[in-house]
Amino acid sequence: MAQLSVENVTLSFGGINALNSVDIVVEPGELVSIIGPNGAGKTSLLNCISGFYHPTHGQITFEGNDLTKASPHTISGYGIARAFQNIELFGGVSVLENLMLARHTYLKYSIGAASVFYGAARRGEVENRRVVEDVIDFMELEPYRKALVGNLPYGVRKRVEVARALSLEPKLLLLDEPMAGMTLEEKEDMVRFILDILAERYTTVILIEHDLGIVMDISDRVYVLDFGMVIATGKPEDVAENPAVIEAYVGGAG
Amino acid sequence: MKVIRPGPELKRYTLPQLLKMRAENEGDRVALREKDFGIWNEVTYAEYYDKVRDFAHGLLELGYQPGEKFAVIAENIPEWVYAELAVQGLGGVSVGIYPSSVPAEVAYVMDYADVTMALVQDQEQADKLLEVKDELPGLRRIIYEDPRGMRNYDSDLFISFAEVIELGRKHRHADPRAYEDRLAAGRADDVAHFSLTSGTTGKPKAAMLTHKNLIHMGVALQEIDPLEPTDDYLSFLPLAWIGEQMMTMGMGLTGGFAVNFPEEVATAMGDLVEIGPHLMFSPPRVWEGIQSRIWVDISESYAFNRWAYRQLMKVGYRAADYRMRGKTMPWGLRLAYAFAHAVLFRPLKDQLGFLRLRRAYTGGAALGPDVFRFFHALGVNLKQIYGQTEITGIAFVHRDGDVRHDTVGVPIPGTEVKISEEGEILARSDAVCAGYYKRDNATAELLEGGWLHSGDAGYVTDDGHLVVIDRLSDVMHTADGEMFSPQFLENKLKFSPFIKEAVVYGDRRPYLAAFINIDPQTVGKWAEDRGLAYTTYMDLSGKPEVAELIKREVELVNADLPAGLRVRRFVLLFKLLDADDDELTRTGKVRRKFVAERYRDLVDALYGEATDVLVRTEFKYQDGSVQRVEANVRVVDLTDETARKGVGA
Numbered sequence: 001m002a003q004l005s006v007e008n009v010t011l012s013f014g015g016i017n018a019l020n021s022v023d024i025v026v027e028p029g030e031l032v033s034i035i036g037p038n039g040a041g042k043t044s045l046l047n048c049i050s051g052f053y054h055p056t057h058g059q060i061t062f063e064g065n066d067l068t069k070a071s072p073h074t075i076s077g078y079g080i081a082r083a084f085q086n087i088e089l090f091g092g093v094s095v096l097e098n099l100m101l102a103r104h105t106y107l108k109y110s111i112g113a114a115s116v117f118y119g120a121a122r123r124g125e126v127e128n129r130r131v132v133e134d135v136i137d138f139m140e141l142e143p144y145r146k147a148l149v150g151n152l153p154y155g156v157r158k159r160v161e162v163a164r165a166l167s168l169e170p171k172l173l174l175l176d177e178p179m180a181g182m183t184l185e186e187k188e189d190m191v192r193f194i195l196d197i198l199a200e201r202y203t204t205v206i207l208i209e210h211d212l213g214i215v216m217d218i219s220d221r222v223y224v225l226d227f228g229m230v231i232a233t234g235k236p237e238d239v240a241e242n243p244a245v246i247e248a249y250v251g252g253a254g
Numbered sequence: 255m256k257v258i259r260p261g262p263e264l265k266r267y268t269l270p271q272l273l274k275m276r277a278e279n280e281g282d283r284v285a286l287r288e289k290d291f292g293i294w295n296e297v298t299y300a301e302y303y304d305k306v307r308d309f310a311h312g313l314l315e316l317g318y319q320p321g322e323k324f325a326v327i328a329e330n331i332p333e334w335v336y337a338e339l340a341v342q343g344l345g346g347v348s349v350g351i352y353p354s355s356v357p358a359e360v361a362y363v364m365d366y367a368d369v370t371m372a373l374v375q376d377q378e379q380a381d382k383l384l385e386v387k388d389e390l391p392g393l394r395r396i397i398y399e400d401p402r403g404m405r406n407y408d409s410d411l412f413i414s415f416a417e418v419i420e421l422g423r424k425h426r427h428a429d430p431r432a433y434e435d436r437l438a439a440g441r442a443d444d445v446a447h448f449s450l451t452s453g454t455t456g457k458p459k460a461a462m463l464t465h466k467n468l469i470h471m472g473v474a475l476q477e478i479d480p481l482e483p484t485d486d487y488l489s490f491l492p493l494a495w496i497g498e499q500m501m502t503m504g505m506g507l508t509g510g511f512a513v514n515f516p517e518e519v520a521t522a523m524g525d526l527v528e529i530g531p532h533l534m535f536s537p538p539r540v541w542e543g544i545q546s547r548i549w550v551d552i553s554e555s556y557a558f559n560r561w562a563y564r565q566l567m568k569v570g571y572r573a574a575d576y577r578m579r580g581k582t583m584p585w586g587l588r589l590a591y592a593f594a595h596a597v598l599f600r601p602l603k604d605q606l607g608f609l610r611l612r613r614a615y616t617g618g619a620a621l622g623p624d625v626f627r628f629f630h631a632l633g634v635n636l637k638q639i640y641g642q643t644e645i646t647g648i649a650f651v652h653r654d655g656d657v658r659h660d661t662v663g664v665p666i667p668g669t670e671v672k673i674s675e676e677g678e679i680l681a682r683s684d685a686v687c688a689g690y691y692k693r694d695n696a697t698a699e700l701l702e703g704g705w706l707h708s709g710d711a712g713y714v715t716d717d718g719h720l721v722v723i724d725r726l727s728d729v730m731h732t733a734d735g736e737m738f739s740p741q742f743l744e745n746k747l748k749f750s751p752f753i754k755e756a757v758v759y760g761d762r763r764p765y766l767a768a769f770i771n772i773d774p775q776t777v778g779k780w781a782e783d784r785g786l787a788y789t790t791y792m793d794l795s796g797k798p799e800v801a802e803l804i805k806r807e808v809e810l811v812n813a814d815l816p817a818g819l820r821v822r823r824f825v826l827l828f829k830l831l832d833a834d835d836d837e838l839t840r841t842g843k844v845r846r847k848f849v850a851e852r853y854r855d856l857v858d859a860l861y862g863e864a865t866d867v868l869v870r871t872e873f874k875y876q877d878g879s880v881q882r883v884e885a886n887v888r889v890v891d892l893t894d895e896t897a898r899k900g901v902g903a
Binding site: 129130133134136137140142143145146192195196199200 | 290291292293402403405517518520521524
């Protein structure tokens with residue numbers, strides 16, 4: 001059974017359809033990329049999956065849970081985490097604190113227990129720190145553990161953004177242009193992280209990315225969006241040769 | 255429980271035998287610490303020995319034949335020392351390879367040293383070996399420490415460290431005495447480790463160090479500079495370097511202090527603060543780096559802080575002059591220093607992790623007098639070490655209270671010294687290696703007449719201090735026959751905070767000239783302070799204002815030198831010299847001839863009339879892509895000034 005299924009989803013703002021009858025299926029453990037020109041609706045689709053927008057029509061289900069009308073925090077509780085395109089971190093606190101904050105949904109103790117740091121609070125904090133340290137090790141952020149996020153270079157902040165999403169121990173990770181604006185070396189590192197996330201953390205990944213070289217290289221399947229519609233889908237090599245995709249990217253033969 | 259203390263009786267044993275003695279005698283004491291997932295994890299001597307023994311059994315299970323060479327390519331991790339001691343316990347030889355080496359270098363060393371098995375840290379190092387595997391038919395098994403990303407690698411060739419330990423446990427149940435019998439058969443004179451000479455001239459050679467070499471080194475140094483078994487040490491420089499082998503293995507196993515391994519190379523300075531070590535040994539660039547970091551931070555601070563820093567440093571410098579000579583300070587100075595220490599030096603040392611430091615050593619190259627005085631002003635007892643890889647890294651050291659920046663100290667106990675007729679420094683001790691592996695001619699030259707030929711020119715002062723001038727082979731003559739040492743001049747230039755690297759030329763030339771690399775940090779800050787906009791290193795190097803700045807620095811150096819030894823013309827190189835471009839050795843020494851060859855246009859310009867020269871060069875990246883660069887380089891001429899001063903004088 002599919003882990004995530006987006007069925008016939010339409011998202012309208014006034015008279016404009018940002019998404020138009022989009023169908024997407026993601027199997028557990030897959031790396032599925034969504035590509036398309038600017039304004040094709042890629043981020044809108046992620047916003048629908050993560051609950052920031054609610055589709056006008058259609059249905060989204062994740063492991064049997066209906067996400068269509070669910071709020072973002074409910075959806076994160078189901079095991080979906082998202083790394084944002086425009087880095088949504090607290091600049092004034094450390095990397096460690098940002099990641100610990102990401103796990104606040106897992107905090108099970110009261111303010112009273114937290115203020116004396118005893119019993120459940122202590123155990124909870126230790127457990128959360130263990131998970132976060134695991135992610136720090138995984139994303140190779142040890143040198144920046146205590147550094148303020150606002151002072152870090154852009155490429156590192158992007159990594160922290162992915163680490164923040166991973167701290168939620170998601171089953172499905174949504175990555176919105178994790179490599180935008182990076183140098184070649186940083187991109188290569190990020191690709192390695194994404195492949196390791198799939199293979200060693202057993203996490204399904206949906207990737208939005210403009211670097212088609214990378215997308216074609218690492219994806220299991222690709223969906224191509226244009227003007228809110230899926231115009232092609234399949235294995236990377238098939239999609240690359242699809243005339244509709246070429247037209248969407250380089251324009252019609254005239 | 256009485257802790258084993260360093261003493262000459264230890265020289266009968268091998269390093270892994272010392273570990274076993276400690277495990278049996280004081281097994282509960284902390285031997286190693288490694289930071290992992292943000293926590294310092296302790297390893298006792300008993301656990302240390304268990305790991306070494308199980309790994310050794312695992313190697314036997316994998317078909318390792320005692321006596322074979324085993325390479326390690328890793329950062330500083332406990333597995334490095336487990337593997338090294340396990341191999342040595344089996345009667346084999348460990349070979350250290352720098353983790354920053356490129357595949358071709360790794361292939362050369364492994365082929366030359368006949369390596370049959372290797373421990374690599376992670377996928378990055380494993381990939382280097384895969385790339386050159388076809389050139390290494392003798393390489394049978396590769397053990398990796400970090401399984402990350404290794405899932406799809408050929409399991410006939412690759413195996414994880416944890417799996418080897420597991421195999422070892424099974425092997426030990428089947429054959430419990432296999433390791434211990436071999437361990438007991440080890441002799442102090444057996445070759446234990448290959449340490450690669452840095453290779454400033456030609457390909458690196460492997461110095462064959464015996465157990466006795468390393469143990470003698472540890473025992474002799476601790477005889478003059480005693481340590482406590484409860485002391486801490488942070489191992490953060492490459493273990494392939496002789497200096498780190500000295501400290502972690504030679505000193506560690508004889509002294510019995512705790513060796514700490516940082517979380518990552520990049521976190522070493524932070525981990526240093528957390529550990530607060532009692533001893534340190536680093537090459538000059540580390541000390542210079544710390545000093546220049548403090549310098550930059552202070553100059554960015556408020557005016558009052560800068561003023562207070564200057565005043566207190568004056569007190570520190572006065573105290574340093576007394577301390578370095580071992581003289582008692584007058585009462586007034588002592589009081590002033592106590593105050594300066596309380597308000598500045600103590601907090602500063604605390605921030606650097608130097609608060610508990612008993613002694614700090616520098617070695618491998620010359621350290622500027624200013625840097626020496628700076629650290630002594632803070633109250634850090636920084637001393638020079640001198641010795642080659644071939645004499646286990648140390649033969650001379652400053653004694654406490656007798657630190658002089660122009661000497662490298664006096665011989666450590668058990669070391670004899672002699673100056674040959676050509677002026678070469680010769681030494682003799684139990685730390686002199688058994689020669690170079692498979693290089694009999696070079697070995698014969700090295701150990702001619704039973705003395706270690708250092709290849710350095712030097713002399714001994716009346717009070718027994720050794721002064722090193724330069725490599726015997728590097729002493730050069732200008733066209734006029736004037737003798738000079740380029741390195742000596744380069745070091746003088748590099749004492750300027752604005753100069754990162756300098757290469758002096760002049761062999762059989764009419765005058766001396768230099769390539770200079772500006773220091774991007776300090777010159778960058780200097781430029782910012784003056785509102786001078788720049789983009790890249792190349793851009794900054796090309797600024798006329800920067801050329802003026804460096805010109806003044808060179809003039810300062812020239813002022814102290816006789817006329818024939820002054821640098822007359824120089825250029826600012828548009829890129830930093832880099833080991834990846836073969837311009838520096840892996841230990842950061844300049845490869846003069848290679849640099850001259852590569853920038854031949856610039857050398858010609860230094861000895862020509864031109865004031866500007868257009869340079870075209872190519873940078874090759876590791877992935878094979880090539881970038882072409884054109885730069886207009888200005889030749890700075892100091893002839894006018896020198897001539898004018900000459901007339902004036």
